[in-house]
Amino acid sequence: MIARAVLLSLLLAAPALAEPPSVAHLPPLQTRFDPIGPPVAALPGPHGRMLHYADTAQADTAEAGWRPVVYIGGTGTSARAMLMTGYLETLRRQLHIRLISVERNGFGDTAYDPAWSLADYADDLRTVLDHLGVARFAVVAISGGGPYAAHVAAAMPDRLISLHFAAALADRPVGDDMNCDLTTAQLSKALGPAVINPQIWWGFPDTSPTRAIPGFAERAFDEGARAFFIRGQMGDAAPEAAEMQRYCHAKLADLGPALAKVTAPVFTYYGLADHTVSPVNAQFWQKRLGGPVMARAYPDEGHDVQYRHWDQILIDLSGLAGTGPQARTLVCVNGRATLSRSPAKISGLCLWQAPR
Secondary structure, eight states, X not given: OHHHHXXXXXXXXXXXXXXXXSSSSOOOOXXXXXXXXXXXXXXXXXXXXXXXXXXXXXXXXXXXXXXXXXXXXXXXXXXTGGGGGGGGHHHHHHTTEXXXXXXXTTSTTSOOOTTOXXXXXXXXXXXHHHHHTOOSEEEEEEGGGHHHHHHHHHHOGXXXXXXXXXXXXXXXXXXXXXXXTXXXXXXXXXXXXXXXXXXXXXXXXXXXXXXXXXXXXHHHHHHHHHHHHTTSOXXXXXXXXXXXXXXXXXXXXXXXXXXXXXXXOEEEEEETTOSSSOTTHHHHHHHHSOSXXXXXXXXXXXXXXXXXXXXXXXXXXXXXXXXXXXXXEEEEEXXXXXXXXXXXXXXXXXXXXXOO
């Protein structure tokens, strides 16, 4: 009994066992906060509207001297939709690309105005760019951002560095199947189930290359929630229905004379198997705009080329790839990404290479 008591006292006196520290010693600790993407800023705009925009230079002031790129997201997206390209944030920063996004009517933080138009978007963008002191800029339009980019190009041709259309919708006569005879109320009802559930709205198929990007689907769902719920609008489909109506009645061909004056280089990126925005839309940009054209087409790819080939888009935005016969493409050769005039089995970064 005495021996057991002595043993117990020894055990209680021993120091408690603990795991070793996670690192060998305390490293130099950070002296600034890491940005979690740019904040959404508010700015009084034309006709009493409150505009909302995001600018990566707000999160890192060093970007103020980088190349400004206006990011026009697809239909039903907020000012922070550009963060869905964050999986190549390192490349963006290496290329000194600054992204600016101006939110469209009724999405995210921006209130819905039924009278707002495609031309109003160009006015809103001009207001934001002038406020930021941005004189010249490039434009990248994703999917439903195409008609807005057309109005920007027509309104500010002298300020354009380059134009980039990624699976971007053009004029309705060359668009895809959608019943443009429906009223806004009928469209709202039809769109309601998808708008109220971002997992449906942003549901890419299992075969999509975006499945290879860690966390991409979750980031897309977050974007849908922001676009349709952030102001407490609770999945109201009216702004989305109004946007669809704008596409139906865009009449971009009427901008023909103004678009012909655009001399900035034009880049198009379309999947030849895209059933959401037909690749025939590329022809509108290639024929209507007056600048030199670099057409990039991807066989057997669908409506996710803007994400699968965001690396190429960034390279083109930087101006490193060029246009015309001397244009180069980002390819993976022998495990190394390089710019080449010759085709390769893998386009883009070697990250896209199928696992062995």
